[in-house]
Amino acid sequence: xxxxxxxxxLPAVTxxxxxxxxxxxxxxxERKLALGRPLRVKLGVDPTSPDIHLGHTVVLGKLREFQxxxxxxxxxxxxxxxxxxxxxxxxxxxxxxxxxxxxxNARTYHEQAMKVLRDDPESLEVxxxxxxxxxPTAQFLTxxxxxxxxxxxxxxxxxxxxxxxxxxSVLETLYPLLQGYDSVAVRADIELGGTDQTFNLxxxxxxxxxxxxxxQAILTxxxxxxxxxxxxxxxxxxxxGVSDPPEEQYGRTMRVSDQxxxxxxxxxxxxxxxxxxxxxxxxxxxxxxARYHGEDAAARAEAHFDRTARREAPTDVPEASFSDxxxxxxxxxxxxxxxxxxxxxxxxxxxxxAVDDEVVTEPDVEAARVDGRVVRMGxxxxxxxxxxx
Amino acid sequence: xxxxxxxxxLPAVTxxxxxxxxxxxxxxxERKLALGRPLRVKLGVDPTSPDIHLGHTVVLGKLREFQxxxxxxxxxxxxxxxxxxxxxxxxxxxxxxxxxxxxxNARTYHEQAMKVLRDDPESLEVxxxxxxxxxPTAQFLTxxxxxxxxxxxxxxxxxxxxxxxxxxSVLETLYPLLQGYDSVAVRADIELGGTDQTFNLxxxxxxxxxxxxxxQAILTxxxxxxxxxxxxxxxxxxxxGVSDPPEEQYGRTMRVSDQxxxxxxxxxxxxxxxxxxxxxxxxxxxxxxARYHGEDAAARAEAHFDRTARREAPTDVPEASFSDxxxxxxxxxxxxxxxxxxxxxxxxxxxxxAVDDEVVTEPDVEAARVDGRVVRMGxxxxxxxxxxx
Numbered sequence: 001x002x003x004x005x006x007x008x009x010l011p012a013v014t015x016x017x018x019x020x021x022x023x024x025x026x027x028x029x030e031r032k033l034a035l036g037r038p039l040r041v042k043l044g045v046d047p048t049s050p051d052i053h054l055g056h057t058v059v060l061g062k063l064r065e066f067q068x069x070x071x072x073x074x075x076x077x078x079x080x081x082x083x084x085x086x087x088x089x090x091x092x093x094x095x096x097x098x099x100x101x102x103x104x105n106a107r108t109y110h111e112q113a114m115k116v117l118r119d120d121p122e123s124l125e126v127x128x129x130x131x132x133x134x135x136p137t138a139q140f141l142t143x144x145x146x147x148x149x150x151x152x153x154x155x156x157x158x159x160x161x162x163x164x165x166x167x168x169s170v171l172e173t174l175y176p177l178l179q180g181y182d183s184v185a186v187r188a189d190i191e192l193g194g195t196d197q198t199f200n201l202x203x204x205x206x207x208x209x210x211x212x213x214x215x216q217a218i219l220t221x222x223x224x225x226x227x228x229x230x231x232x233x234x235x236x237x238x239x240x241g242v243s244d245p246p247e248e249q250y251g252r253t254m255r256v257s258d259q260x261x262x263x264x265x266x267x268x269x270x271x272x273x274x275x276x277x278x279x280x281x282x283x284x285x286x287x288x289x290a291r292y293h294g295e296d297a298a299a300r301a302e303a304h305f306d307r308t309a310r311r312e313a314p315t316d317v318p319e320a321s322f323s324d325x326x327x328x329x330x331x332x333x334x335x336x337x338x339x340x341x342x343x344x345x346x347x348x349x350x351x352x353x354a355v356d357d358e359v360v361t362e363p364d365v366e367a368a369r370v371d372g373r374v375v376r377m378g379x380x381x382x383x384x385x386x387x388x389x
Numbered sequence: 390x391x392x393x394x395x396x397x398x399l400p401a402v403t404x405x406x407x408x409x410x411x412x413x414x415x416x417x418x419e420r421k422l423a424l425g426r427p428l429r430v431k432l433g434v435d436p437t438s439p440d441i442h443l444g445h446t447v448v449l450g451k452l453r454e455f456q457x458x459x460x461x462x463x464x465x466x467x468x469x470x471x472x473x474x475x476x477x478x479x480x481x482x483x484x485x486x487x488x489x490x491x492x493x494n495a496r497t498y499h500e501q502a503m504k505v506l507r508d509d510p511e512s513l514e515v516x517x518x519x520x521x522x523x524x525p526t527a528q529f530l531t532x533x534x535x536x537x538x539x540x541x542x543x544x545x546x547x548x549x550x551x552x553x554x555x556x557x558s559v560l561e562t563l564y565p566l567l568q569g570y571d572s573v574a575v576r577a578d579i580e581l582g583g584t585d586q587t588f589n590l591x592x593x594x595x596x597x598x599x600x601x602x603x604x605q606a607i608l609t610x611x612x613x614x615x616x617x618x619x620x621x622x623x624x625x626x627x628x629x630g631v632s633d634p635p636e637e638q639y640g641r642t643m644r645v646s647d648q649x650x651x652x653x654x655x656x657x658x659x660x661x662x663x664x665x666x667x668x669x670x671x672x673x674x675x676x677x678x679a680r681y682h683g684e685d686a687a688a689r690a691e692a693h694f695d696r697t698a699r700r701e702a703p704t705d706v707p708e709a710s711f712s713d714x715x716x717x718x719x720x721x722x723x724x725x726x727x728x729x730x731x732x733x734x735x736x737x738x739x740x741x742x743a744v745d746d747e748v749v750t751e752p753d754v755e756a757a758r759v760d761g762r763v764v765r766m767g768x769x770x771x772x773x774x775x776x777x778x
Contacts, residue, residue, distance in 0.1 A: 137525070
């Protein structure tokens with residue numbers, strides 16, 4: 001009862017599991033929470049690029065919820081695992097990323113993560129995994145006794161590549177062992193990760209068990225999809241970095257489609273969007289900038305966006321009308337610009353069609369989304385669409 | 390031509406390849422020998438048991454031939470790889486063999502190997518692979534970039550176990566990498582091994598290549614089969630140790646069948662056996678003891694064998710005659726001892742039938758082998774067989 005007093009704000013499990021895709025194994029999170037002590041909640045991130053982006057903040061935000069509920073977050077900056085990285089197609093002797101880059105990234109990762117986490121030693125520990133992974137090889141080989149090859153090859157991406165004869169280097173199969181050993185080193189009670197991490201997080205349980213530790217619960221969160229339909233990632237250049245300037249954050253956020261916007265609201269703002277999609281999107285962009293740069297910066301970014309959008313579109317934009325809802329762009333734009341429907345389709349496929357600077361990815365769009373707005377195709381063609389009276 | 394003068398006794402390739410099962414890749418041994426300098430010829434042995442046995446001496450004998458031809462033998466005592474060992478079915482944290490045992494074995498291995506090799510610094514280097522394998526994990530992981538999982542799973546035993554769903558620990562897949570790195574560390578020109586090592590030796594080539602070195606030629610030699618039909622090995626207790634006492638070496642050698650004896654002559658003495666099988670076997674046992682303990686010890690072991698064989702057999706052995714050649718033991722012994730033929734077969738299968746202390750493994754034996762000799766079945770039944778007049 002002293003404990004309950006210490007953790008008065010401990011929320012129900014259902015709150016902490018909100019937005020989770022999986023909480024495994026069944027009942028384990030509840031059992032951990034029932035221990036009645038602050039739990040050690042692990043997240044590992046490899047500093048392979050300089051920026052933490054909104055995709056990372058989905059999991060960081062969940063960590064923050066654990067902090068606020070009285071638990072201890074253990075953030076692991078994977079400076080050692082970043083050195084291992086993804087070796088596909090690289091020369092043996094050339095590192096993928098220099099130790100200097102990793103060191104610099106590790107520093108900024110820590111800083112950037114603090115934009116979401118509470119920086120208070122009671123509820124936060126930050127480690128670099130070189131603290132324990134820089135072990136002698138003999139010790140690492142002990143770790144390699146734990147899993148079997150068949151078990152490792154069950155991981156989705158490995159199974160697919162193995163079945164189709166694509167090479168998997170032995171090194172890649174070792175990466176999950178390192179990540180699992182991190183859980184041993186920090187005695188994790190819970191580990192969080194994206195849904196692409198489910199296998200690695202579960203393997204961490206086997207490794208903890210082999211080292212005589214209680215096995216962690218795991219909680220996976222959705223990967224944030226970006227405007228191009230891919231997982232938000234440095235590799236795809238489809239990300240909004242938490243340290244990007246306000247104008248860039250605002251402008252890039254405005255590129256998401258109405259459909260994706262619901263996810264962004266849920267995963268980043270933990271609320272439902274307003275009914276009007278354009279209002280909703282502006283509010284989303286505003287709130288993201290405000291979170292990382294403050295209200296003033298958000299207001300300035302918004303003004304900048306409006307100014308830029310106006311400047312970019314020519315002043316004498318011709319108008320065209322439509323009557324259907326949804327609007328079939330190949331027909332409407334084909335007529336407006338005097339080109340074939342297939343040309344319009346091709347432009348859409350290449351990301352060349354935009355409504356108010358937001359790229360359109362489907363040929364059919366809701367009437368509300370385009371009514372009264374300027375649609376651009378390619379670099380020079382503009383038309384303002386209006387619903388036929 | 391100065392070089393040719395330095396290596397006047399360089400034998401033809403065909404001599405050095407004698408008894409080899411494979412010399413790979415085709416033409417590589419010739420190319421190495423054509424370099425005209427002393428080659429670095431590697432053998433790795435893991436000191437997992439205290440004894441070097443006759444099985445090991447097949448490869449050691451070949452190394453000696455390379456020494457005698459002016460090349461440099463690089464003997465690697467695998468004290469690090471012995472620590473890794475075969476992890477199947479063991480607990481993660483319990484070592485298979487203690488570092489003290491490995492240290493002790495490593496010392497006796499060195500001594501025992503010197504019973505076959507010439508101990509002269511011009512033609513011999515001895516290393517322990519802990520000298521270079523005790524590296525930081527980051528360096529080991531670089532090594533793990535070289536092979537793919539599919540490549541490792543091509544190894545015969547792995548392929549079989551993987552296909553049949555038997556577990557292969559990740560550690561086992563790493564063992565060949567360590568052995569391959571030994572080749573890099575000593576800059577091997579040639580590596581020798583038993584036929585069960587073909588995969589590992591070939592992988593050593595890939596690893597040398599990844600580290601920018603010329604790739605070694607490999608030469609595999611037959612595994613010495615012992616009296617129980619298995620590869621000679623500590624695990625099967627079917628071995629003749631080079632440090633075993635003379636009497637034991639003699640007695641155990643006398644257990645090999647006539648058929649196996651030809652292989653032992655070829656692989657251990659490099660000559661053909663005399664025609665008479667019993668004479669041949671005594672000469673084999675004699676020569677093996679003489680090699681490791683000297684002529685006097687061999688003579689004493691021989692006398693001891695005769696004395697013991699006489700003492701063990703009762704003095705009043707009944708006699709029985711046979712007329713066929715080969716002699717069908719189930720018939721002859723069944724009649725002599727008043728038991729069924731299938732009982733005799735069963736005894737043969739269990740190793741319970743012996744001629745002068747040498748176990749019989751087949752139901753039909755040459756007449757010359759049993760004529761005038763005492764045949765024992767089980768512990769108490771004896772009969773002396775004689776060819777019917």
